[in-house]
Amino acid sequence: MIGINKEKLLNYARTEEDKLFVRRLMDKAQKSIKGYLTFTHFIDPHQRAIARQVLHELGVKYLFDGGYKDAERVTIAFLPDYFDYNTDSETLEMVRNDPSYPVSLVQISYKKNQYSRELTHRDFLGAVMNLGIKRETLGDILVHDEYSQIIVLTDIADFLENNLYQLGRLSVDVKTVPLTKLVVPALKTTEKTTTVASLRLDAIVAEGFNISRSLASDCIESGKVYLQYEECNNVSKSVEEGQTITLRGKGKIVLCSIGSTSKKNRIFVTFKKFI
Known part of the structure; x- marks a missing residue:
């Protein structure tokens, strides 16, 4: 962490709460460098997006763990150098077997x-x-x-x-x-096939969650939309087939398939919505 610009790291934070979170990340990272296995409390997808950026800058070893694969809320384990295993699964097993696992x-x-x-x-x-x-x-x-x-x-x-x-x-x-x-329940979903003007994030969010395009843009720009569980503020970001989109307070959809173009030059798409 020598030479790391703390002000640069704090630029990844939008709010005072986010800045406090970034400072806590830096403290945890420092302890792991000193040889301690440390953990955060549970974090949400917004905080996970911040953590990815900050921890990449810090160059520390870490893993996200929410108790099962694809957990939405996770803890961060900061890994000291002695956690040097060949695979992620081996590292995760070692972390979960540690007496400090929280x-x-x-x-x-x-x-x-x-x-x-x-x-x-x-x-x-x-x-x-x-x-x-x-x-x-x-x-x-x-x-x-x-x-x-x-x-x-x-x-x-x-x-x-x-x-x-x-x-x-x-x-x-x-x-x-x-x-x-732990038993992961079977997810209940519905499917919807429709057309969109483009594959831009605002267009997909609007159609997938049945809201206006202007409201979709507002939600994206205010940090309420997550693409592949990472916060995305770019309304023109292109969404790819198979990607998951979460709108805070509205749930989660997957863009299952992208089809042909209609006579009106709109794109056929199929959404899966989790209920």
């Missing part, structure tokens, strides 16, 4: 009755947050039939076991289970 899996089970409904991601998140838990201590929430699994920082696992008894009118059973018991 991630646990909490399972919340309940029994439906004739008056109850299926609990949703919002229900589980709301119940946990109402206990005073900070969002940064929570990873992804994986919802199943009559139970949910929440990836958390180990520090709060016991607290949840001892303090979460109900979700709405339903009694729940909360316990910590091994991370190897």
